Amino acid sequence: MKVCKEIGIVTIALTAFAARTLAGESAVDQQGATYTFHYFADSDDIRVYSHYYDYGINLKNNADLYFVWNNETVVIPPVDAAPGSDEAADAITSASRPVAGDLSAFEPYEKARDVVTASIDYGFTDAGYYVSIEEDYLAQQVSGNLNRDFLSESLNLSAGSSYGWDRIDPLADDDTPGGDDSRTNTYLNLVATQVVTPGTLIRIGAEVNEVRGLQHSPYRNVNAGGGTEPEVHPDVRSRRDFFLKLNRYFTNESSVHLSYKYYTDDWGIESHTLGARLNQYLNKNVIVRYRYRYYEQDEAWFYRDEYEASEGIGGYRSGDYRMTSFTAHLFGTHVDWALGSSIYGFRTIRQPRLIVRYERYFNSNNFSANIFESGFAVNF
């Protein structure tokens, strides 16, 4: 997996360099870069530190190249009891981290993740490649999209597709024997965007997604038949959703975005997501955004809090609370501050922007999380 990581990062770096060189200095119209720091901390004391580096090139032939590198560190707290002990039963059942050796359970588990995305947008097509690299997980994906304007550019229709293939090599885990496995992901979408009035846009779309392969945590155990058994989910999942978005501009230099999404899948989960966002210019340089999101879902047909028989329901067992019914709320605020036309002394660095975001998420399963993000963007 280490070799894959190096190959992946080197490949993307070389692709970016080659694209930049082939494009030539004179062909470059504009370049932009953003650094964003993202911090996530939840009520289970899981912490995620993410660094996002975006780099985009607009070429004079109207092709756009875009690269994103995300370097992430996930820290999962100690289980604080020996694997298999009575004291650890609940913790191990809910833990999705590997535990190996007598001391491992008493220490935080830390892992790194690197994600690189490269995409090119030219005319009415775009294509991309994605790779996510972790010690026990390698995910890759290719994607493509077509879009065309109609009705004097009042209507845009878009169709996209992606295919992903993942390799899973679980680390040593004392209480959950798991071998190497894989997963594939096929995805299609259709999206229509319409200019309705001079201040109103609507977008509707539908997505279809089929996942095949390992879809449970290789480290999680479930209370079943009076003991603990490894988690097992079905290895095929067909998902589909429909969404509707509306953006409305108001003449006091604000806008409102409303959205709704309906989701259903063949594991029995149905969900509804409602979103509302208010964007307001405080002055010509500062935009404040307020956000609220409501989410509800029902339960997968094979989920139980505790299974009477060790074989679970239909041979499946889940300890994953994402399979239960619950509701969730998210409140957020976001400040986007344009720091002038250029940075003093660096005239080629233009339109610097500072972005700060805070969000609070909580759900009916007594889970809550704080998300903080700060970023700095420039064009040159």
Added chain:
Amino acid sequence: MKRPSVPPFVFLCAALVTAMLAGCATVKPYEREYLGDSIMSFDEDAKEASRNVSWIETREGSTGGTGGAGGGCACK
């Protein structure tokens, strides 16, 4: 096992697309100045949304799975 009802889902999408195609008068290019403002962009939301998906999909059963943001055993 509950199965999704495909025909109503497809019918709903088709009906909405048809309504969009048929029901809107063309807005002239010179009337679209507000639509180009960054606070009207769907794409600005998409950038933030893609970062959100990477953690929300570890917490909700129906989020994610659309490719790109997946990966990882430990935090799920």
